[in-house]
Amino acid sequence: MTETRLLADLATQLQDIADSGLTRRRRVLQSPCGRIASVDGRELLNFASNDYLGLAGNPEIARAMADGALQWGAGSGASHLVSGHLAPHEALEQQIAAFVGFPRALGFSTGYLANLAIVPTLAGRGAAVFADKLNHASLIDAVQLAKAQGADSQRYAHNNVAALERLLAASPAKTKLIVTDAVFSMDGDLAPLPAILALAERYDAWLVIDDAHGFGVLGPQGQGSLAHFNLPASPRILLMGTLGKAAGVGGAFVAGADTAIEYLLQRARSYIFTTAAPAPVACALRCSLSLIEQGEALRRQLFANIAQLRDGLSGLPWTLLPSATAIQPLIVGSNEAAVALSTALWERGLWLPAIRPPTVPKGTARLRISVSAAHTADDIARLVNTLKELA
């Protein structure tokens, strides 16, 4: 292919990325997602996935997907509003709504699309969006779309309820949206949802909660962060949950009041203008939801693993952030040091990704340790001992 000026520009920018040590590479797995990942002919203990309950490789779920494919075919053939909404999609939405205790739920192919559906659809011209500074990239992009439609947006300091209240109090907007992760994806900490919901009520605002990392893990039966805090299914809440992390499959849902969900169905562009996920995915998710519901033993194992890890890592030269969830970030500091530590672990058969800016603030490069119910006590001990050796 002949070189063009456009390609040459891209090549220069790729070189800049490489010169900053920020080139990213995909690892090709020769095994299903699980506690052991087979990569480049090596077996690695996997602390790099979001498969918090170890369901991604669950054979019962895989069988539900295979049976679903035989019954419903591989593809849904159209978007939901045209002709792609099959019985398993409908049944899944009802099962999810009942599980999280909201009147209605809407299914999406990914959490990214679900977030892009909620924020710009509810926050048009004249609306104001208030977003936590550490929200996930998909929420940040969703806010950008709302701004492109004429909404105003402001970010508040991470989990700072007083700062959020000051912004709400000063805003003349009739439609206000508070937007927050429930469990922050790179820090593992929880948003103070009771206080934030109280503000949403006081200032008559919507509260959009991204529970990607709480769903399946927190609360009774893994119902998620709202249940963890014993909060009611308020009609001003839109709860987004992803289904590719603890649920081990893929997709997402938005749950809320009937009218709010109907409005998204009628208006949300990332719901309307995309092909419905394959029905076998919905079949697999229905099976996964039942396993989550009955998954107390899995959650007990997960939380025992988290406690063992936190206990074992105290006293190391790196800072373990105060997280009570499956995301356990070990702050290393510089990009180079984080990559060096991640590489040293890799060489010892442990897979822990180094997370660097711009994903996290400068100077806080870290290992994002992702704990799973699939890990054994020996796995956790191996990680702790290897980190102690490297320290």
Ligand SMILES: Cc1ncc(COP(=O)(O)O)c(C=O)c1O
């Ligand atoms: C907090 C948060 N929200 C949304 C998403 C996007 O979900 P999905 O991977 O299903 O697109 C992710 C991760 O991918 C996430 O960590």
